[in-house]
Amino acid sequence: MAADGILFSPIRIGTLDLPGRLFKTATAETRATIDGFVSQDVIDFYVPIAQGGTPLIITGNIYISRQAKSAPHQLGVDDDDKIPGLAQMVDAVHAHGSKMFAQLNHCGRQVVPGFVGAVDVVSASGVKDLLTGTVPREMSVTEIHRIVEQFAAAAGRCQRAGFDGVQMHSANGYLLSQFLTPYTNRRQDEYGGSLERRTRFGCEVYRAIRAEVGADFPVIIKMNGADRLPLRDGLQTSELVKVAQIMQTEGGRGGDLGRAL
Ligand SMILES: Cc1cc2nc3c(=O)[nH]c(=O)nc-3n(C[C@H](O)[C@H](O)[C@H](O)COP(=O)(O)O)c2cc1C
Numbered sequence: 001m002a003a004d005g006i007l008f009s010p011i012r013i014g015t016l017d018l019p020g021r022l023f024k025t026a027t028a029e030t031r032a033t034i035d036g037f038v039s040q041d042v043i044d045f046y047v048p049i050a051q052g053g054t055p056l057i058i059t060g061n062i063y064i065s066r067q068a069k070s071a072p073h074q075l076g077v078d079d080d081d082k083i084p085g086l087a088q089m090v091d092a093v094h095a096h097g098s099k100m101f102a103q104l105n106h107c108g109r110q111v112v113p114g115f116v117g118a119v120d121v122v123s124a125s126g127v128k129d130l131l132t133g134t135v136p137r138e139m140s141v142t143e144i145h146r147i148v149e150q151f152a153a154a155a156g157r158c159q160r161a162g163f164d165g166v167q168m169h170s171a172n173g174y175l176l177s178q179f180l181t182p183y184t185n186r187r188q189d190e191y192g193g194s195l196e197r198r199t200r201f202g203c204e205v206y207r208a209i210r211a212e213v214g215a216d217f218p219v220i221i222k223m224n225g226a227d228r229l230p231l232r233d234g235l236q237t238s239e240l241v242k243v244a245q246i247m248q249t250e251g252g253r254g255g256d257l258g259r260a261l
Contacts, residue, residue: 014163014218018055026103028060037078038054038085043092051098057098060105060124061105061169064154069108069116086161099164104154106147108175109136124178130231167220168205168244173229180243183233199246206250221247
């Protein structure tokens, strides 16, 4: 295929200029060490993608706290000691001209506790995951605030590691998505009920990240366009568009990518 057309034309995300629009989407590498540190195996996964000329690589979902972890050998950014390894990975990608965003995630109820040694599984509400049988505990507002801060701290670590931006993972049934959808969010407080209230958690995460990383660091969000998972109802596209518009307003003008939406 000839390298022309809109996919191969430049785009700006906030302050970041990219030469093309074909990005490497997030796919969990599950190649980290058992404690979530970058391994040579992770670097070897990304270098050929960068060598291939991919303008932007988004990492697989990275856990922001130990509680947020959903898979063995998943990358973590839960502590400062993860920064040097992440920096080594980003440097290896930058050496071939690609940019790299870190995808930040909390799994919420979407985890098999025995799989990762989870002892305290939380979600918006205590709704059993019918696929895995996992029954989460409903979070208190204090816990919600703590997780918001953990997202922000994780974003700050990614910035210090040299990433070019971060992506909030608000798709595929993980915690941010669990707050969005009424099936998993049965809360009666300010985090549940109307679509605006179910979006509050995501907005707070965004604001905390923005406060941590400053005005110029790209922060993007992954959302489903249609949200149906096995054995659980999700949001319709029309509702997800409204959520996207709320998040876009949160993010200000949003650069070319915001306008393209
Ligand atoms: C092996 C594998 C791992 C994945 N890991 C992630 C992930 O960590 N984060 C994420 O947002 N999506 C993940 N995905 C989903 C993909 O990023 C992508 O959204 C999916 O393949 C569907 O493509 P679409 O979004 O273009 O419809 C994964 C997909 C696969 C096949």
